Amino acid sequence: MTEAIVMDGVHKRYGEKRALDGLDLVVGGGTVHGVLGPNGAGKTTAVRIMSTLLRHDAGRVAVAGLDVRERAGEVRRRIGLLGQHAAVDEQLGGRQNLEMFGRLYHLGARRAGSRADELLERFGLADTGRKAVRQYSGGMRRRLDLAASLITDPDVLFLDEPTTGLDPRGRAEVWEAVRSLVGGGTTVLLTTQYLDEADQLADRISLIDGGRAVAEGTPDELKARVGGDRIDVVLRDASRLVEAAALLGGADLTLDHDRRLIGAPAPDRMAALTRTVRALEEAGIEAEDITVRRPTLDEAFLSLTGQPAGEQRTEKAEVAA
Template sequence: MTVVAEGLSKAYGRHTVLDHLDLTVPSGAIYALLGPNGAGKTTTVRLLATLLRPDSGRASVAGFDVVDARSEVRRRISLTGQHAALDEQQTGEENLRMVARLTGLSRAAARERAGQLLERFALTDAAGRRVKTYSGGMRRRLDLAAGLVGEPEVMFLDEPTTGLDPRSRQAVWEEVARLASAGVTIFLTTQYLEEADRLADRIALLHRGRLVAEGTAAELKHRVAGERLELTLADADAYEHAELMLGGRIVRRDPARSTLEVATDGSGAHVRELLDALDPGRTLVERFAVRSSTLDDVFLEVTADV
């Protein structure tokens, strides 16, 4: 395993930010740590990237302890934070050459490496422009390129698409997938459920500093039922009647919208059976829809009582 955490904890005063986190990330995988703001995602990344020391527990990255072998860990990782760490007064090429020189490359090697990365991230045409003129998507791509100058084994991406437009987000997703296919282990934090669903081989759900669920997207969705029948009831009385009849089969309630959701196998026979049993007179259900469970459903389910 490339990243391992055992009982990792961090607190600031009386406020526990991370509470005995256990996780393992296989080599070459995309692992997504998913959760809302304040869940502990960035703290986890900072601990694993040796920027913070844990209060308890231990962690290793690329086979080295993040406390006892910080220098070895840092040689093997890169970290791309929520905000691009670029010099806006320099050009894109100058930024990459500077990073390359800081990693120990010669001037000639730094120039060559910058050129390779500019081409890889489709930034060659903008290489001579100051970064302050770049769009948000271009800055993010340049920041990712800077993180690859040293050819890391593990890349930590802390909410890499926050604030990007859909087209730029798509471009970043495609590049992350290419990095993983090339053998780079990606540790990704995000609050976008779609992002985790789209990219990750495995997903961990973090809530209030605790790991509340972990698995593939399919495994997590199956945990809260693979298919759901969403019922929109005709009025408040119909809603109350349906809620009473369906009881424990309900997986989500939304009184404001007069909707209930129940688990189903998605087959026509099962849907008809449910509708006939609930509304034989065809007066209670205004409309219905069958849909697959989403990571939104998973997160709401597993954090309901946490």
């Protein structure tokens, strides 16, 4: 597989702060590669370096086979970038926005117009191309943003938290558009705070923390590093959460008070389910739901970075043996 992006030992400092500390990253061509990490891990800094918006202090960075420091102009002609905030003009229509971006990229009036029509059709916006963007839904605006980032038909597309603030329908629309791009051969590097998004879209994922890559693999490979199956128990009465956790026993228990949930390893699956049901019944503790499941990407993230993703409150259970 051709390497579309290579970062080799990349360093970047802001004064005394070390944003990247020897980051290594390899992205195969025609794939979606997710980059995940806690806030401040260096994700956006890495994207800005790869997209030539920021110069790194040390190390090597190549995008589409081109060194980003020595051949920045050529790199810019081969990439697209969708940042965290909308770049389109809300007062203009969708088609006018795309034509404007085309002219900024020196496509010429005729080519800019035809490219705008192609992209509006591709992203399901042809019927709304003359409507002012302020009248678009969140998902439509983000699809138009995505279309604008593709005005030059780039080889590599950087998506920096592309669905932040969108409702589930808007996120699904962007996901569909990204899958379509990769099906056409575009390489996508995706940073996101939504781990289900990376799980759905990414062929491979790099977890970075403290400016370094701490793990890399497919979503399933990263989940496997957490361990085996787990059992989740949701109680009817949150006040009995710690008591129920003590009954389950063992190491690596987690409690989520807001959701009245206990999580525990279940290496023997059905036997663990039977033991749990019997123990709760004997103690007179009512369960609302009991599920045996595979580890999630959230759990892999927590295990490998030491920090939970998003704002979910999950804590290690401290119960008597």
